[in-house]
Amino acid sequence: MPAYTREALAEAIGKAIELGKGRRFKQSVEMIIVLRDVDVKGQAGKIREFVTLPKGRGKERSVCVVADGDLAAKAREAGAKLVLTSQDLQGINKKQAKKIAGQCDWILVRTDLMAVTGRVLGPALGPRGKAPVPLPASADIQGLIKRYANTVVARVKDQPQIMVAIGTEDMKPEDLADNALAVLSAIESKLPSGMGNIGKIVFKTTMGMPVEV
Incomplete structure (x- = not known):
């Protein structure tokens, strides 16, 4: 299982932002946590966490x-x-x-x-x-x-994954990494085997290509 350090997350986020450049609107930066050995229909799959992003959402939430x-x-x-x-x-x-x-x-x-x-x-x-x-x-x-205004919902729907916006492309990769770590911390505490249930982490902008950590 890889170590998801702040530096590794920031590097992947930076690449995702670079690959997604060129759109005419401010894109969100999305974090996709792919789960393993988690039954989405069982109790372990009933994850719905409110996470306040420490570095903000990057755009106004109503x-x-x-x-x-x-x-x-x-x-x-x-x-x-x-x-x-x-x-x-x-x-x-x-x-x-x-x-x-x-x-x-x-x-x-x-x-x-x-x-x-x-x-x-x-x-x-x-x-x-x-x-x-x-x-x-x-x-x-x-x-x-x-x-x-800076809180997001990290939840499992019908697939063994969690997809959540952690900010916007104009934010610093390091700040987005801090937001990603806040989401990871909240999710880890709800999984049966903690980080052992995380198969991989991917970042992408709204219209950009995915980058795996």
């Missing part, structure tokens, strides 16, 4: 909030993409719910409004893999919005 009163006001002040109150939820139809689900990368919901949020927005959020995140009334909303 954090929306469902709350009332003081918490809603603080969310607006903190720069939430969208703030919905319990009254707002009452008038949302299926078409509007789909639009909201498309706008929001994360939806933080005050705990007492989780049930109504699930009923109104759940059918639109579910297929997109965007489960609402419970938000205590006493939460540091500014800190949480900043945190989730």
Whole structure:
């Protein structure tokens, strides 16, 4: 099993960025962790980890909030993409719910409004893999919005692999390597044999060629 050092990861990321240059938009840098000896239909395959990238996501992620009163006001002040109150939820139809689900990368919901949020927005959020995140009334909303703006979901779907964006091509390879290590750390703790269940790691830009570490 190879040693996934920061230097080795940064080198592979740098090559992937170089191979992917020339697009007219800012590409994401994607990390693909190929698993081995993991049954994706079993308990070991049920991996869904929220990972806050230490060096940031590289581009804005939309954090929306469902709350009332003081918490809603603080969310607006903190720069939430969208703030919905319990009254707002009452008038949302299926078409509007789909639009909201498309706008929001994360939806933080005050705990007492989780049930109504699930009923109104759940059918639109579910297929997109965007489960609402419970938000205590006493939460540091500014800190949480900043945190989730730089948080990604590392999960196994129907194949024995995890594919997650760790930043953008204009970031330093070393910073992207730090983000990759954060993802690896989170995933390793959930695997039966830790790093022994990782077959290989590949990096690529959105439209670029894959580079194996």
